[in-house]
Amino acid sequence: MSLDMHLKAAACLWACTSAASPADSPSRIVSADLCADAYVFALADRDAVAAVSWQAGQTVSAAPDWALDLPRANGEAERLLALEPDLVVFGPSGAGDAARFLGRAGIEHVSLQWGEDWSGVIVNLRAMGEALGEAERAEVLVLTLEDRRTALARRAEQRNRQPSVFYLSVTGGAAGAGTLVDEAIRMAGGRNAAADAGASGWLAADAEWAFRVDPDLIVTSYFIDGYATRNNTGAQHSAFRRLLANRPRIDVPAAVWSCAGPALMDAAEQIAEALDQLEQGA
Structure with missing residues (x-):
């Protein structure tokens, strides 16, 4: 059987088994990207995180200790389907070819928007909050971060140059x-x-x-x-x-x-x- 047929079969099986148990908020969140990790760690309940990116635990990752023993994920459809998620979070590069297999299986997925400015961070926090069922938590975090940004501006005003x-x-x-x-x-x-x-x-x-x-x-x-x-x-x-x-x-x-x-x-x-x-x- 070809890889494509394997993926189709896995997608069908997962769609059939998961359709009977919908939930208001995802309970098996898989983060497939280092950038996605940062938002999942900031907003999701740890019990709802089923897997983190393959880079978690490396020096470029800020993964908390509790995440280090979780399974690792990447952008490959076969790996993602095997993790049986109800939501997959991708970085700004998006889901790529995995999107069609996730869609066929009825698995939701969301991607961060690309951006390198602070306004992009705020947009992504709110979008991820909605996707994770944590809109209120995201808004609290946004307000906290904005307070810190205001404090930075005040400190800058006090410098002579x-x-x-x-x-x-x-x-x-x-x-x-x-x-x-x-x-x-x-x-x-x-x-x-x-x-x-x-x-x-x-x-x-x-x-x-x-x-x-x-x-x-x-x-x-x-x-x-x-x-x-x-x-x-x-x-x-x-x-x-x-x-x-x-x-x-x-x-x-x-x-x-x-x-x-x-x-x-x-x-x-x-x-x-x-x-x-x-x-x-x-």
């Missing part, structure tokens, strides 16, 4: 305007040095950035807790090493902003704390 911040990843990449890093820097009350230099989007490794910017603070990430990589230009290139040696620096944990999720606020607050210390030191 708006410091320049440069982001450097272990690969030597930087982040210009329109990235989640840029959003966190601006939420913290800083100026993105790369954006000020005219850059937008995610930037490939280029040691010339060490000479183009004169930041007050350097934010590094993935230096000690990121993806395994042989490309460590950001850590090893002499120009970047000199820049790092001569500027205040903080390292934001990779799990905080592997995707634009609620934890982006944590990154902004960490940057704001460093900017406050710069102000006090000045």
Whole structure:
């Protein structure tokens, strides 16, 4: 029997067995993506989570301890059907080919909207709250996060100036305007040095950035807790090493902003704390 026929048979079986027991809220939620994990962990009851993404437990994941023993999921239809979910949550890349098999089985699925700004996080929180049957919990979280964002703005107003911040990843990449890093820097009350230099989007490794910017603070990430990589230009290139040696620096944990999720606020607050210390030191 072909894989496609196996999937059709599994979809039919699951549709038949699950149709008799509808529920107001999903009780077997499967997260198929690292970005989806962040929203599921923030909003779902742990007893309702049946599986988490294959990246849970890696250094780029903020999975809580209770999630580490759960089965792992990915975007493959056969794996998802085997987990017998009543809701599958995908990241911004969507369900892909799995959508038709999930639909055939009567399994609901929802995907995050793509976005790297704070408004996108709020939109996704509310949408996920509706999908998970946790709209009230999502709204409470939104209000809490917005209060924290207001507090960041007040802290920024109390500083004498708006410091320049440069982001450097272990690969030597930087982040210009329109990235989640840029959003966190601006939420913290800083100026993105790369954006000020005219850059937008995610930037490939280029040691010339060490000479183009004169930041007050350097934010590094993935230096000690990121993806395994042989490309460590950001850590090893002499120009970047000199820049790092001569500027205040903080390292934001990779799990905080592997995707634009609620934890982006944590990154902004960490940057704001460093900017406050710069102000006090000045």
